[in-house]
Amino acid sequence: MELKIIDKTEDEMHLEIIGENHTLLNMLKSALLDDKRVQIATYDMKHVSISDPILFVKTDGADPIEVVKDAANNIVNDCDEFLGVFKTAIDI
Amino acid sequence: MAYKCTRCKRNVEIDYEYTGIRCPYCGHRILVKERPTTIKRIKAE
């Protein structure tokens, strides 16, 4: 995974996430939209197999990098929670 | 180049200049090319 910040202002950011696809980006978008600071979160992939996705975030003034970082941490927590409950469920 | 006559099963050489595609032993006109003994590497896809 490689990141390329295409443009960034105080409350907006276009971020290209090289080598990723809908799997991560859709989760990231949904995690961002759950955040109260985020006004717009969306992503675009020009072509499903040859393009890299570009994430667009607009916040109410918070640093977009911080917001995306928090969203990524939320996904990690979600995964931990899922792995935890799944492992306990299959042990029974 | 190794070819094989389908009638007399002998290995034959093709004479491109004079007789053309024809077995020099039995005169049969169907010759097959044998599979080379080299290892062939192929992508499985």
Next chain:
Amino acid sequence: MTMEVDILELSERSAKFILSNASAAFANGVRRASLSDVPTLAIDDVNIYNNTSVLFDEQLALRLGLIPLTTDIEEFVPVEECTCGGAECPACKVSLTLSAEGPRMVYSGDLVSSDERVQAADQNVPIIDLKEGQKVVLEAIAHMNYGHKHAKWQAGVACGYKNMPIVTFENCDECGACVNECPKNIIHIGPNGAEISGDDILKCILCKLCASVCEIDAVTVSEDEKSFIFTMESDGSYTVQQLIINAGTTIKEKASRLGEILESL
């Protein structure tokens, strides 16, 4: 709200479970990851020494590639990610040999592996039917890779989910129209009109035929947007439990990698 997992069916190769209090994006992430982001072993290169069978070398190689191989995800790495740099070390390559002479049917179980942990997941996949005098001698080289590269590396097959159906009956006049219309035959007339009992609701395919056929609009069909009925099936590379855990772990790794890169900016 914390996530909940309720296992309905679980066997070596397939699982059915309810995931509740999760977002649609998370459910879709797990589905997509188990189809395309969990690495597995499959035959990638074939060295053909002799092939006098009726199949072309390329077709034979394709058939070999699609055979599922048992994989230990801890023991192998994809070639591109291996420390050997593509030189094919034992951590990223397994060699299998096949040597057979007709007349007989050659099965996946006839592949002889150089590593005992890596075997054909099913012993009875037909590869080729050899007739009298036909011969196949080859060495197959298996590599680890991801499902998004080629379908032969797909560890999860038939992975999907649907939302938990909610069907309610109000002021039912017991006309029985919905009972006859339901393609899954899960509606029956109970003491208080039509009802769906117990786990039968899981069989509902949300076709809404019961709602459309009801003349007094007593039936409403909706879905729980936070609850998913998952069906997962593994090709035999891993057990289905490992497949799901690996899918969750890959998403976690991707997300934490993203967090790390943003941290270092």
